[in-house]
Amino acid sequence: MDKDPRQYFEDKHPGITYAGSKHPRIKQAEHLLNNTKPNPKGLAVIEGLWALSLALKYNLFVECFIFCPEMVFSSEAETMIDNCIQKAAESCLVSAKVFDKISERPRGDGLLAIVQLPKRDLDKIPLTNNSLVIILDGLEIPGNMGTIIRAADGAGAAGIIIVNRKARLNHPKLVRSSQGAVFSIPISENSVDDVMTWLDKNRFSVYLTDTDATTDYYQAAFKGRCALVAGSERYGISAPWYSLPHEKIRIPMFGDCDSLNVGVATTIMLYEASLQLKGKILRQ
Numbered sequence: 001m002d003k004d005p006r007q008y009f010e011d012k013h014p015g016i017t018y019a020g021s022k023h024p025r026i027k028q029a030e031h032l033l034n035n036t037k038p039n040p041k042g043l044a045v046i047e048g049l050w051a052l053s054l055a056l057k058y059n060l061f062v063e064c065f066i067f068c069p070e071m072v073f074s075s076e077a078e079t080m081i082d083n084c085i086q087k088a089a090e091s092c093l094v095s096a097k098v099f100d101k102i103s104e105r106p107r108g109d110g111l112l113a114i115v116q117l118p119k120r121d122l123d124k125i126p127l128t129n130n131s132l133v134i135i136l137d138g139l140e141i142p143g144n145m146g147t148i149i150r151a152a153d154g155a156g157a158a159g160i161i162i163v164n165r166k167a168r169l170n171h172p173k174l175v176r177s178s179q180g181a182v183f184s185i186p187i188s189e190n191s192v193d194d195v196m197t198w199l200d201k202n203r204f205s206v207y208l209t210d211t212d213a214t215t216d217y218y219q220a221a222f223k224g225r226c227a228l229v230a231g232s233e234r235y236g237i238s239a240p241w242y243s244l245p246h247e248k249i250r251i252p253m254f255g256d257c258d259s260l261n262v263g264v265a266t267t268i269m270l271y272e273a274s275l276q277l278k279g280k281i282l283r284q
Contacts, residue, residue: 005069009093013085019092021101025064026094029102029114035168042119044170047105047112049080054180061116062088068099071110080111088113104172117170120186122198125159130277131225132157133204134270135195137241138164138232139262145169146177147263148230148270153181155274161227162189164238192240199227199244206246208237209269211259213248217269218283220249222276230266 010016019026031037032045043063046055055062065088067081085091099110125133134152139145145167152160167174169189175182190198199206204225229246231237251265259265275281 005072006093009067009069009081013082013091016085016091016093019066019094019098021098023092025066025090025092025114026098026102028064029066029112032114032170033102033104033172035171039168039170042117042170043114044117044175045102045112045172046115046175047103048109049077049111051175051180052080052084052111052113054183055113055115056083056087058118058183060118060183062113063090063116064088064114065091066094066099066102066112066114067091068094068096068110070096071099071108073109077109077111084111084113117182118187120159120188122161122188122190122194125161125186125188127158127202127225129224132222132270132273132277133159133161133225133227134266135161135163135227135229137192137229137237138166138235139230140166140233142167142171142174143177144233144261144263146174146179146182148266149174149178149185149187150181151263151267151270153178153185155271156278157185157270157274159186159188161195162187163192163195164232165189166232192238196240196244206241206244207269207273208241208246208248209250209265210237210248211250211253213250215247215249216252217249217272220247220272221283222273226273226277228266228270228273230262233262 029045065084134157149160204227206227208229229237229241
């Protein structure tokens with residue numbers, strides 16, 4: 001582009017708004033990143049070409065697109081700006097100083113959006129005769145949740161169900177560690193009682209990940225519809241789950257540590273369950 005970057009985009013997209021540091025959209029992004037205001041619409045801040053391309057791919061509602069012309073150096077980024085402006089309900093052009101206030105990347109590419117994360121009711125989770133769902137009970141660390149969501153997507157699970165939520169689903173670390181799976185795999189947040197009723201109605205077998213189990217995960221015979229329950233990093237699975245018909249499973253530990261990180265452990269177990277349910281492995 002021959003002219004000043006800001007002038008170039010203002011001429012190309014005359015409807016965009018120039019936003020300073022006090023603009024309501026900039027304040028909104030800061031509140032979402034810092035979790036300082038209620039978020040009833042389930043909005044999240046996503047940043048960069050990769051994240052924005054996934055948001056467009058999965059047709060997320062883009063409440064506001066924010067970009068900095070001074071940081072745009074590629075035709076790919078310019079094309080993304082054009083696409084996001086067409087998609088977004090509102091678009092804002094900002095200076096590098098303002099963009100740095102809401103960016104979590106030291107060398108960002110000047111592209112950021114406020115999007116609405118998908119919400120699914122339990123009954124909207126698509127089920128087959130051998131579906132696998134992952135239930136996250138009270139997990140506290142966003143990165144662990146994102147890791148499990150990413151693994152569930154990779155293993156072909158039908159959905160993620162969250163109970164006793166302690167970490168916010170729009171946390172930047174959760175979105176990043178999920179590698180975009182948070183946009184695509186069905187995720188439903190519910191009470192324990194509602195989930196138990198749904199599992200019973202849909203004839204799920206329930207497996208609790210428990211270090212006190214006597215059955216190793218690869219000894220379990222996963223058949224039909226299966227629900228794998230993972231508990232919080234500090235307290236494990238909450239007591240009500242043990243009142244259901246269930247099987248407790250564990251990962252055998254041969255060293256000094258008594259357990260694995262919940263993200264790692266759940267990934268190992270859900271892949272075992274998925275491979276069995278898909279007929280990829282047979283256990284004697």
